[in-house]
Amino acid sequence: MTLNFPNKKAHVKNAANKANLGMALEQIINDSNEYYLANDIAIIHKKPTPIQIVKVDYPMRSKAVITEAYYKTPSTTDYNGIYRGKYIDFEAKENHNKTAFPLKNIHPHQIEHLKNIIKHGGIGFIIVSWNLYNEYYLLPFEVAYEYWNNSIEDGRKSIPYDAFKKRAFLIEESYLPRLKYLKVVDEVYFK
């Protein structure tokens, strides 16, 4: 799969690295999870978006229609499941910035949740897409948490791109699965 891309600069590594260009991160991860499930590698699902339902109509001879509802703030992360017998839990975030990933992208209760997961023996991380560079990183929760804690002291409200280069793990793209993030999980958590 090759793609023509108008602006080939520093971060373009190879054609495979651009396979998912323009696709929403959520779709890319969902597709990868479908592949992992179908191949009996892992069972990881996206949790449905939490909705506060206010009004429901029941028209005759047809199914219930929700006619008034609101988005709720999620109390946990987007994804969880089981891999190699371990509980796995992560959040996925797109980043459109050039030099840093703003911490405001992550809700405080998601930080609390992931911290708790790790304490209980689970695997927790954040997948961040750097959309300008078409790069995907697995950011271990511990690293995110360090920046989160420091932000309270030093006022820095983001994680620099450099920190991703040094302390996060680039996820390889491919055709199947689109995002080989469990390969990175193998390297980071099972070695």
Added chain:
Amino acid sequence: MTLNFPNKKAHVKNAANKANLGMALEQIINDSNEYYLANDIAIIHKKPTPIQIVKVDYPMRSKAVITEAYYKTPSTTDYNGIYRGKYIDFEAKENHNKTAFPLKNIHPHQIEHLKNIIKHGGIGFIIVSWNLYNEYYLLPFEVAYEYWNNSIEDGRKSIPYDAFKKRAFLIEESYLPRLKYLKVVDEVYFK
């Protein structure tokens, strides 16, 4: 906590056993999970109901309103999380029948999902409330699956109450948590 109950018959064991009388099973489990979370015992959440959103309005100066949406069939179970370092996954079902739990209460893809979870090293079961008896049982997935498989051959489309007495595990009710289901998990899966 004592309750007056008009029809004290065979299945009334003690007052504590009726603490949750009339409450929806989902609420009872959610309350229990809140207790388990607050006391750092387990991290188990109900997944939001999956909704297909068709139309969203964005009124000025107020938040987005979903004005047309439909319920979707869930592809997994209601609850999952981590307990004692293990992945845990279960479905919760109310049963209003007197002598049997109809298997049609469980979707085929939920059976498939739980089967898969166990294969991958997780803990999987179904919590069934027998509303007429005010009893709650942890039904190991393996037992449910046996009946599910047999139903294809012998046409029996339910699990008899007797089978619950013999092969499922009565869950103790209390004030905190409302349903001590992790105590049963300890006995069934950690001994």
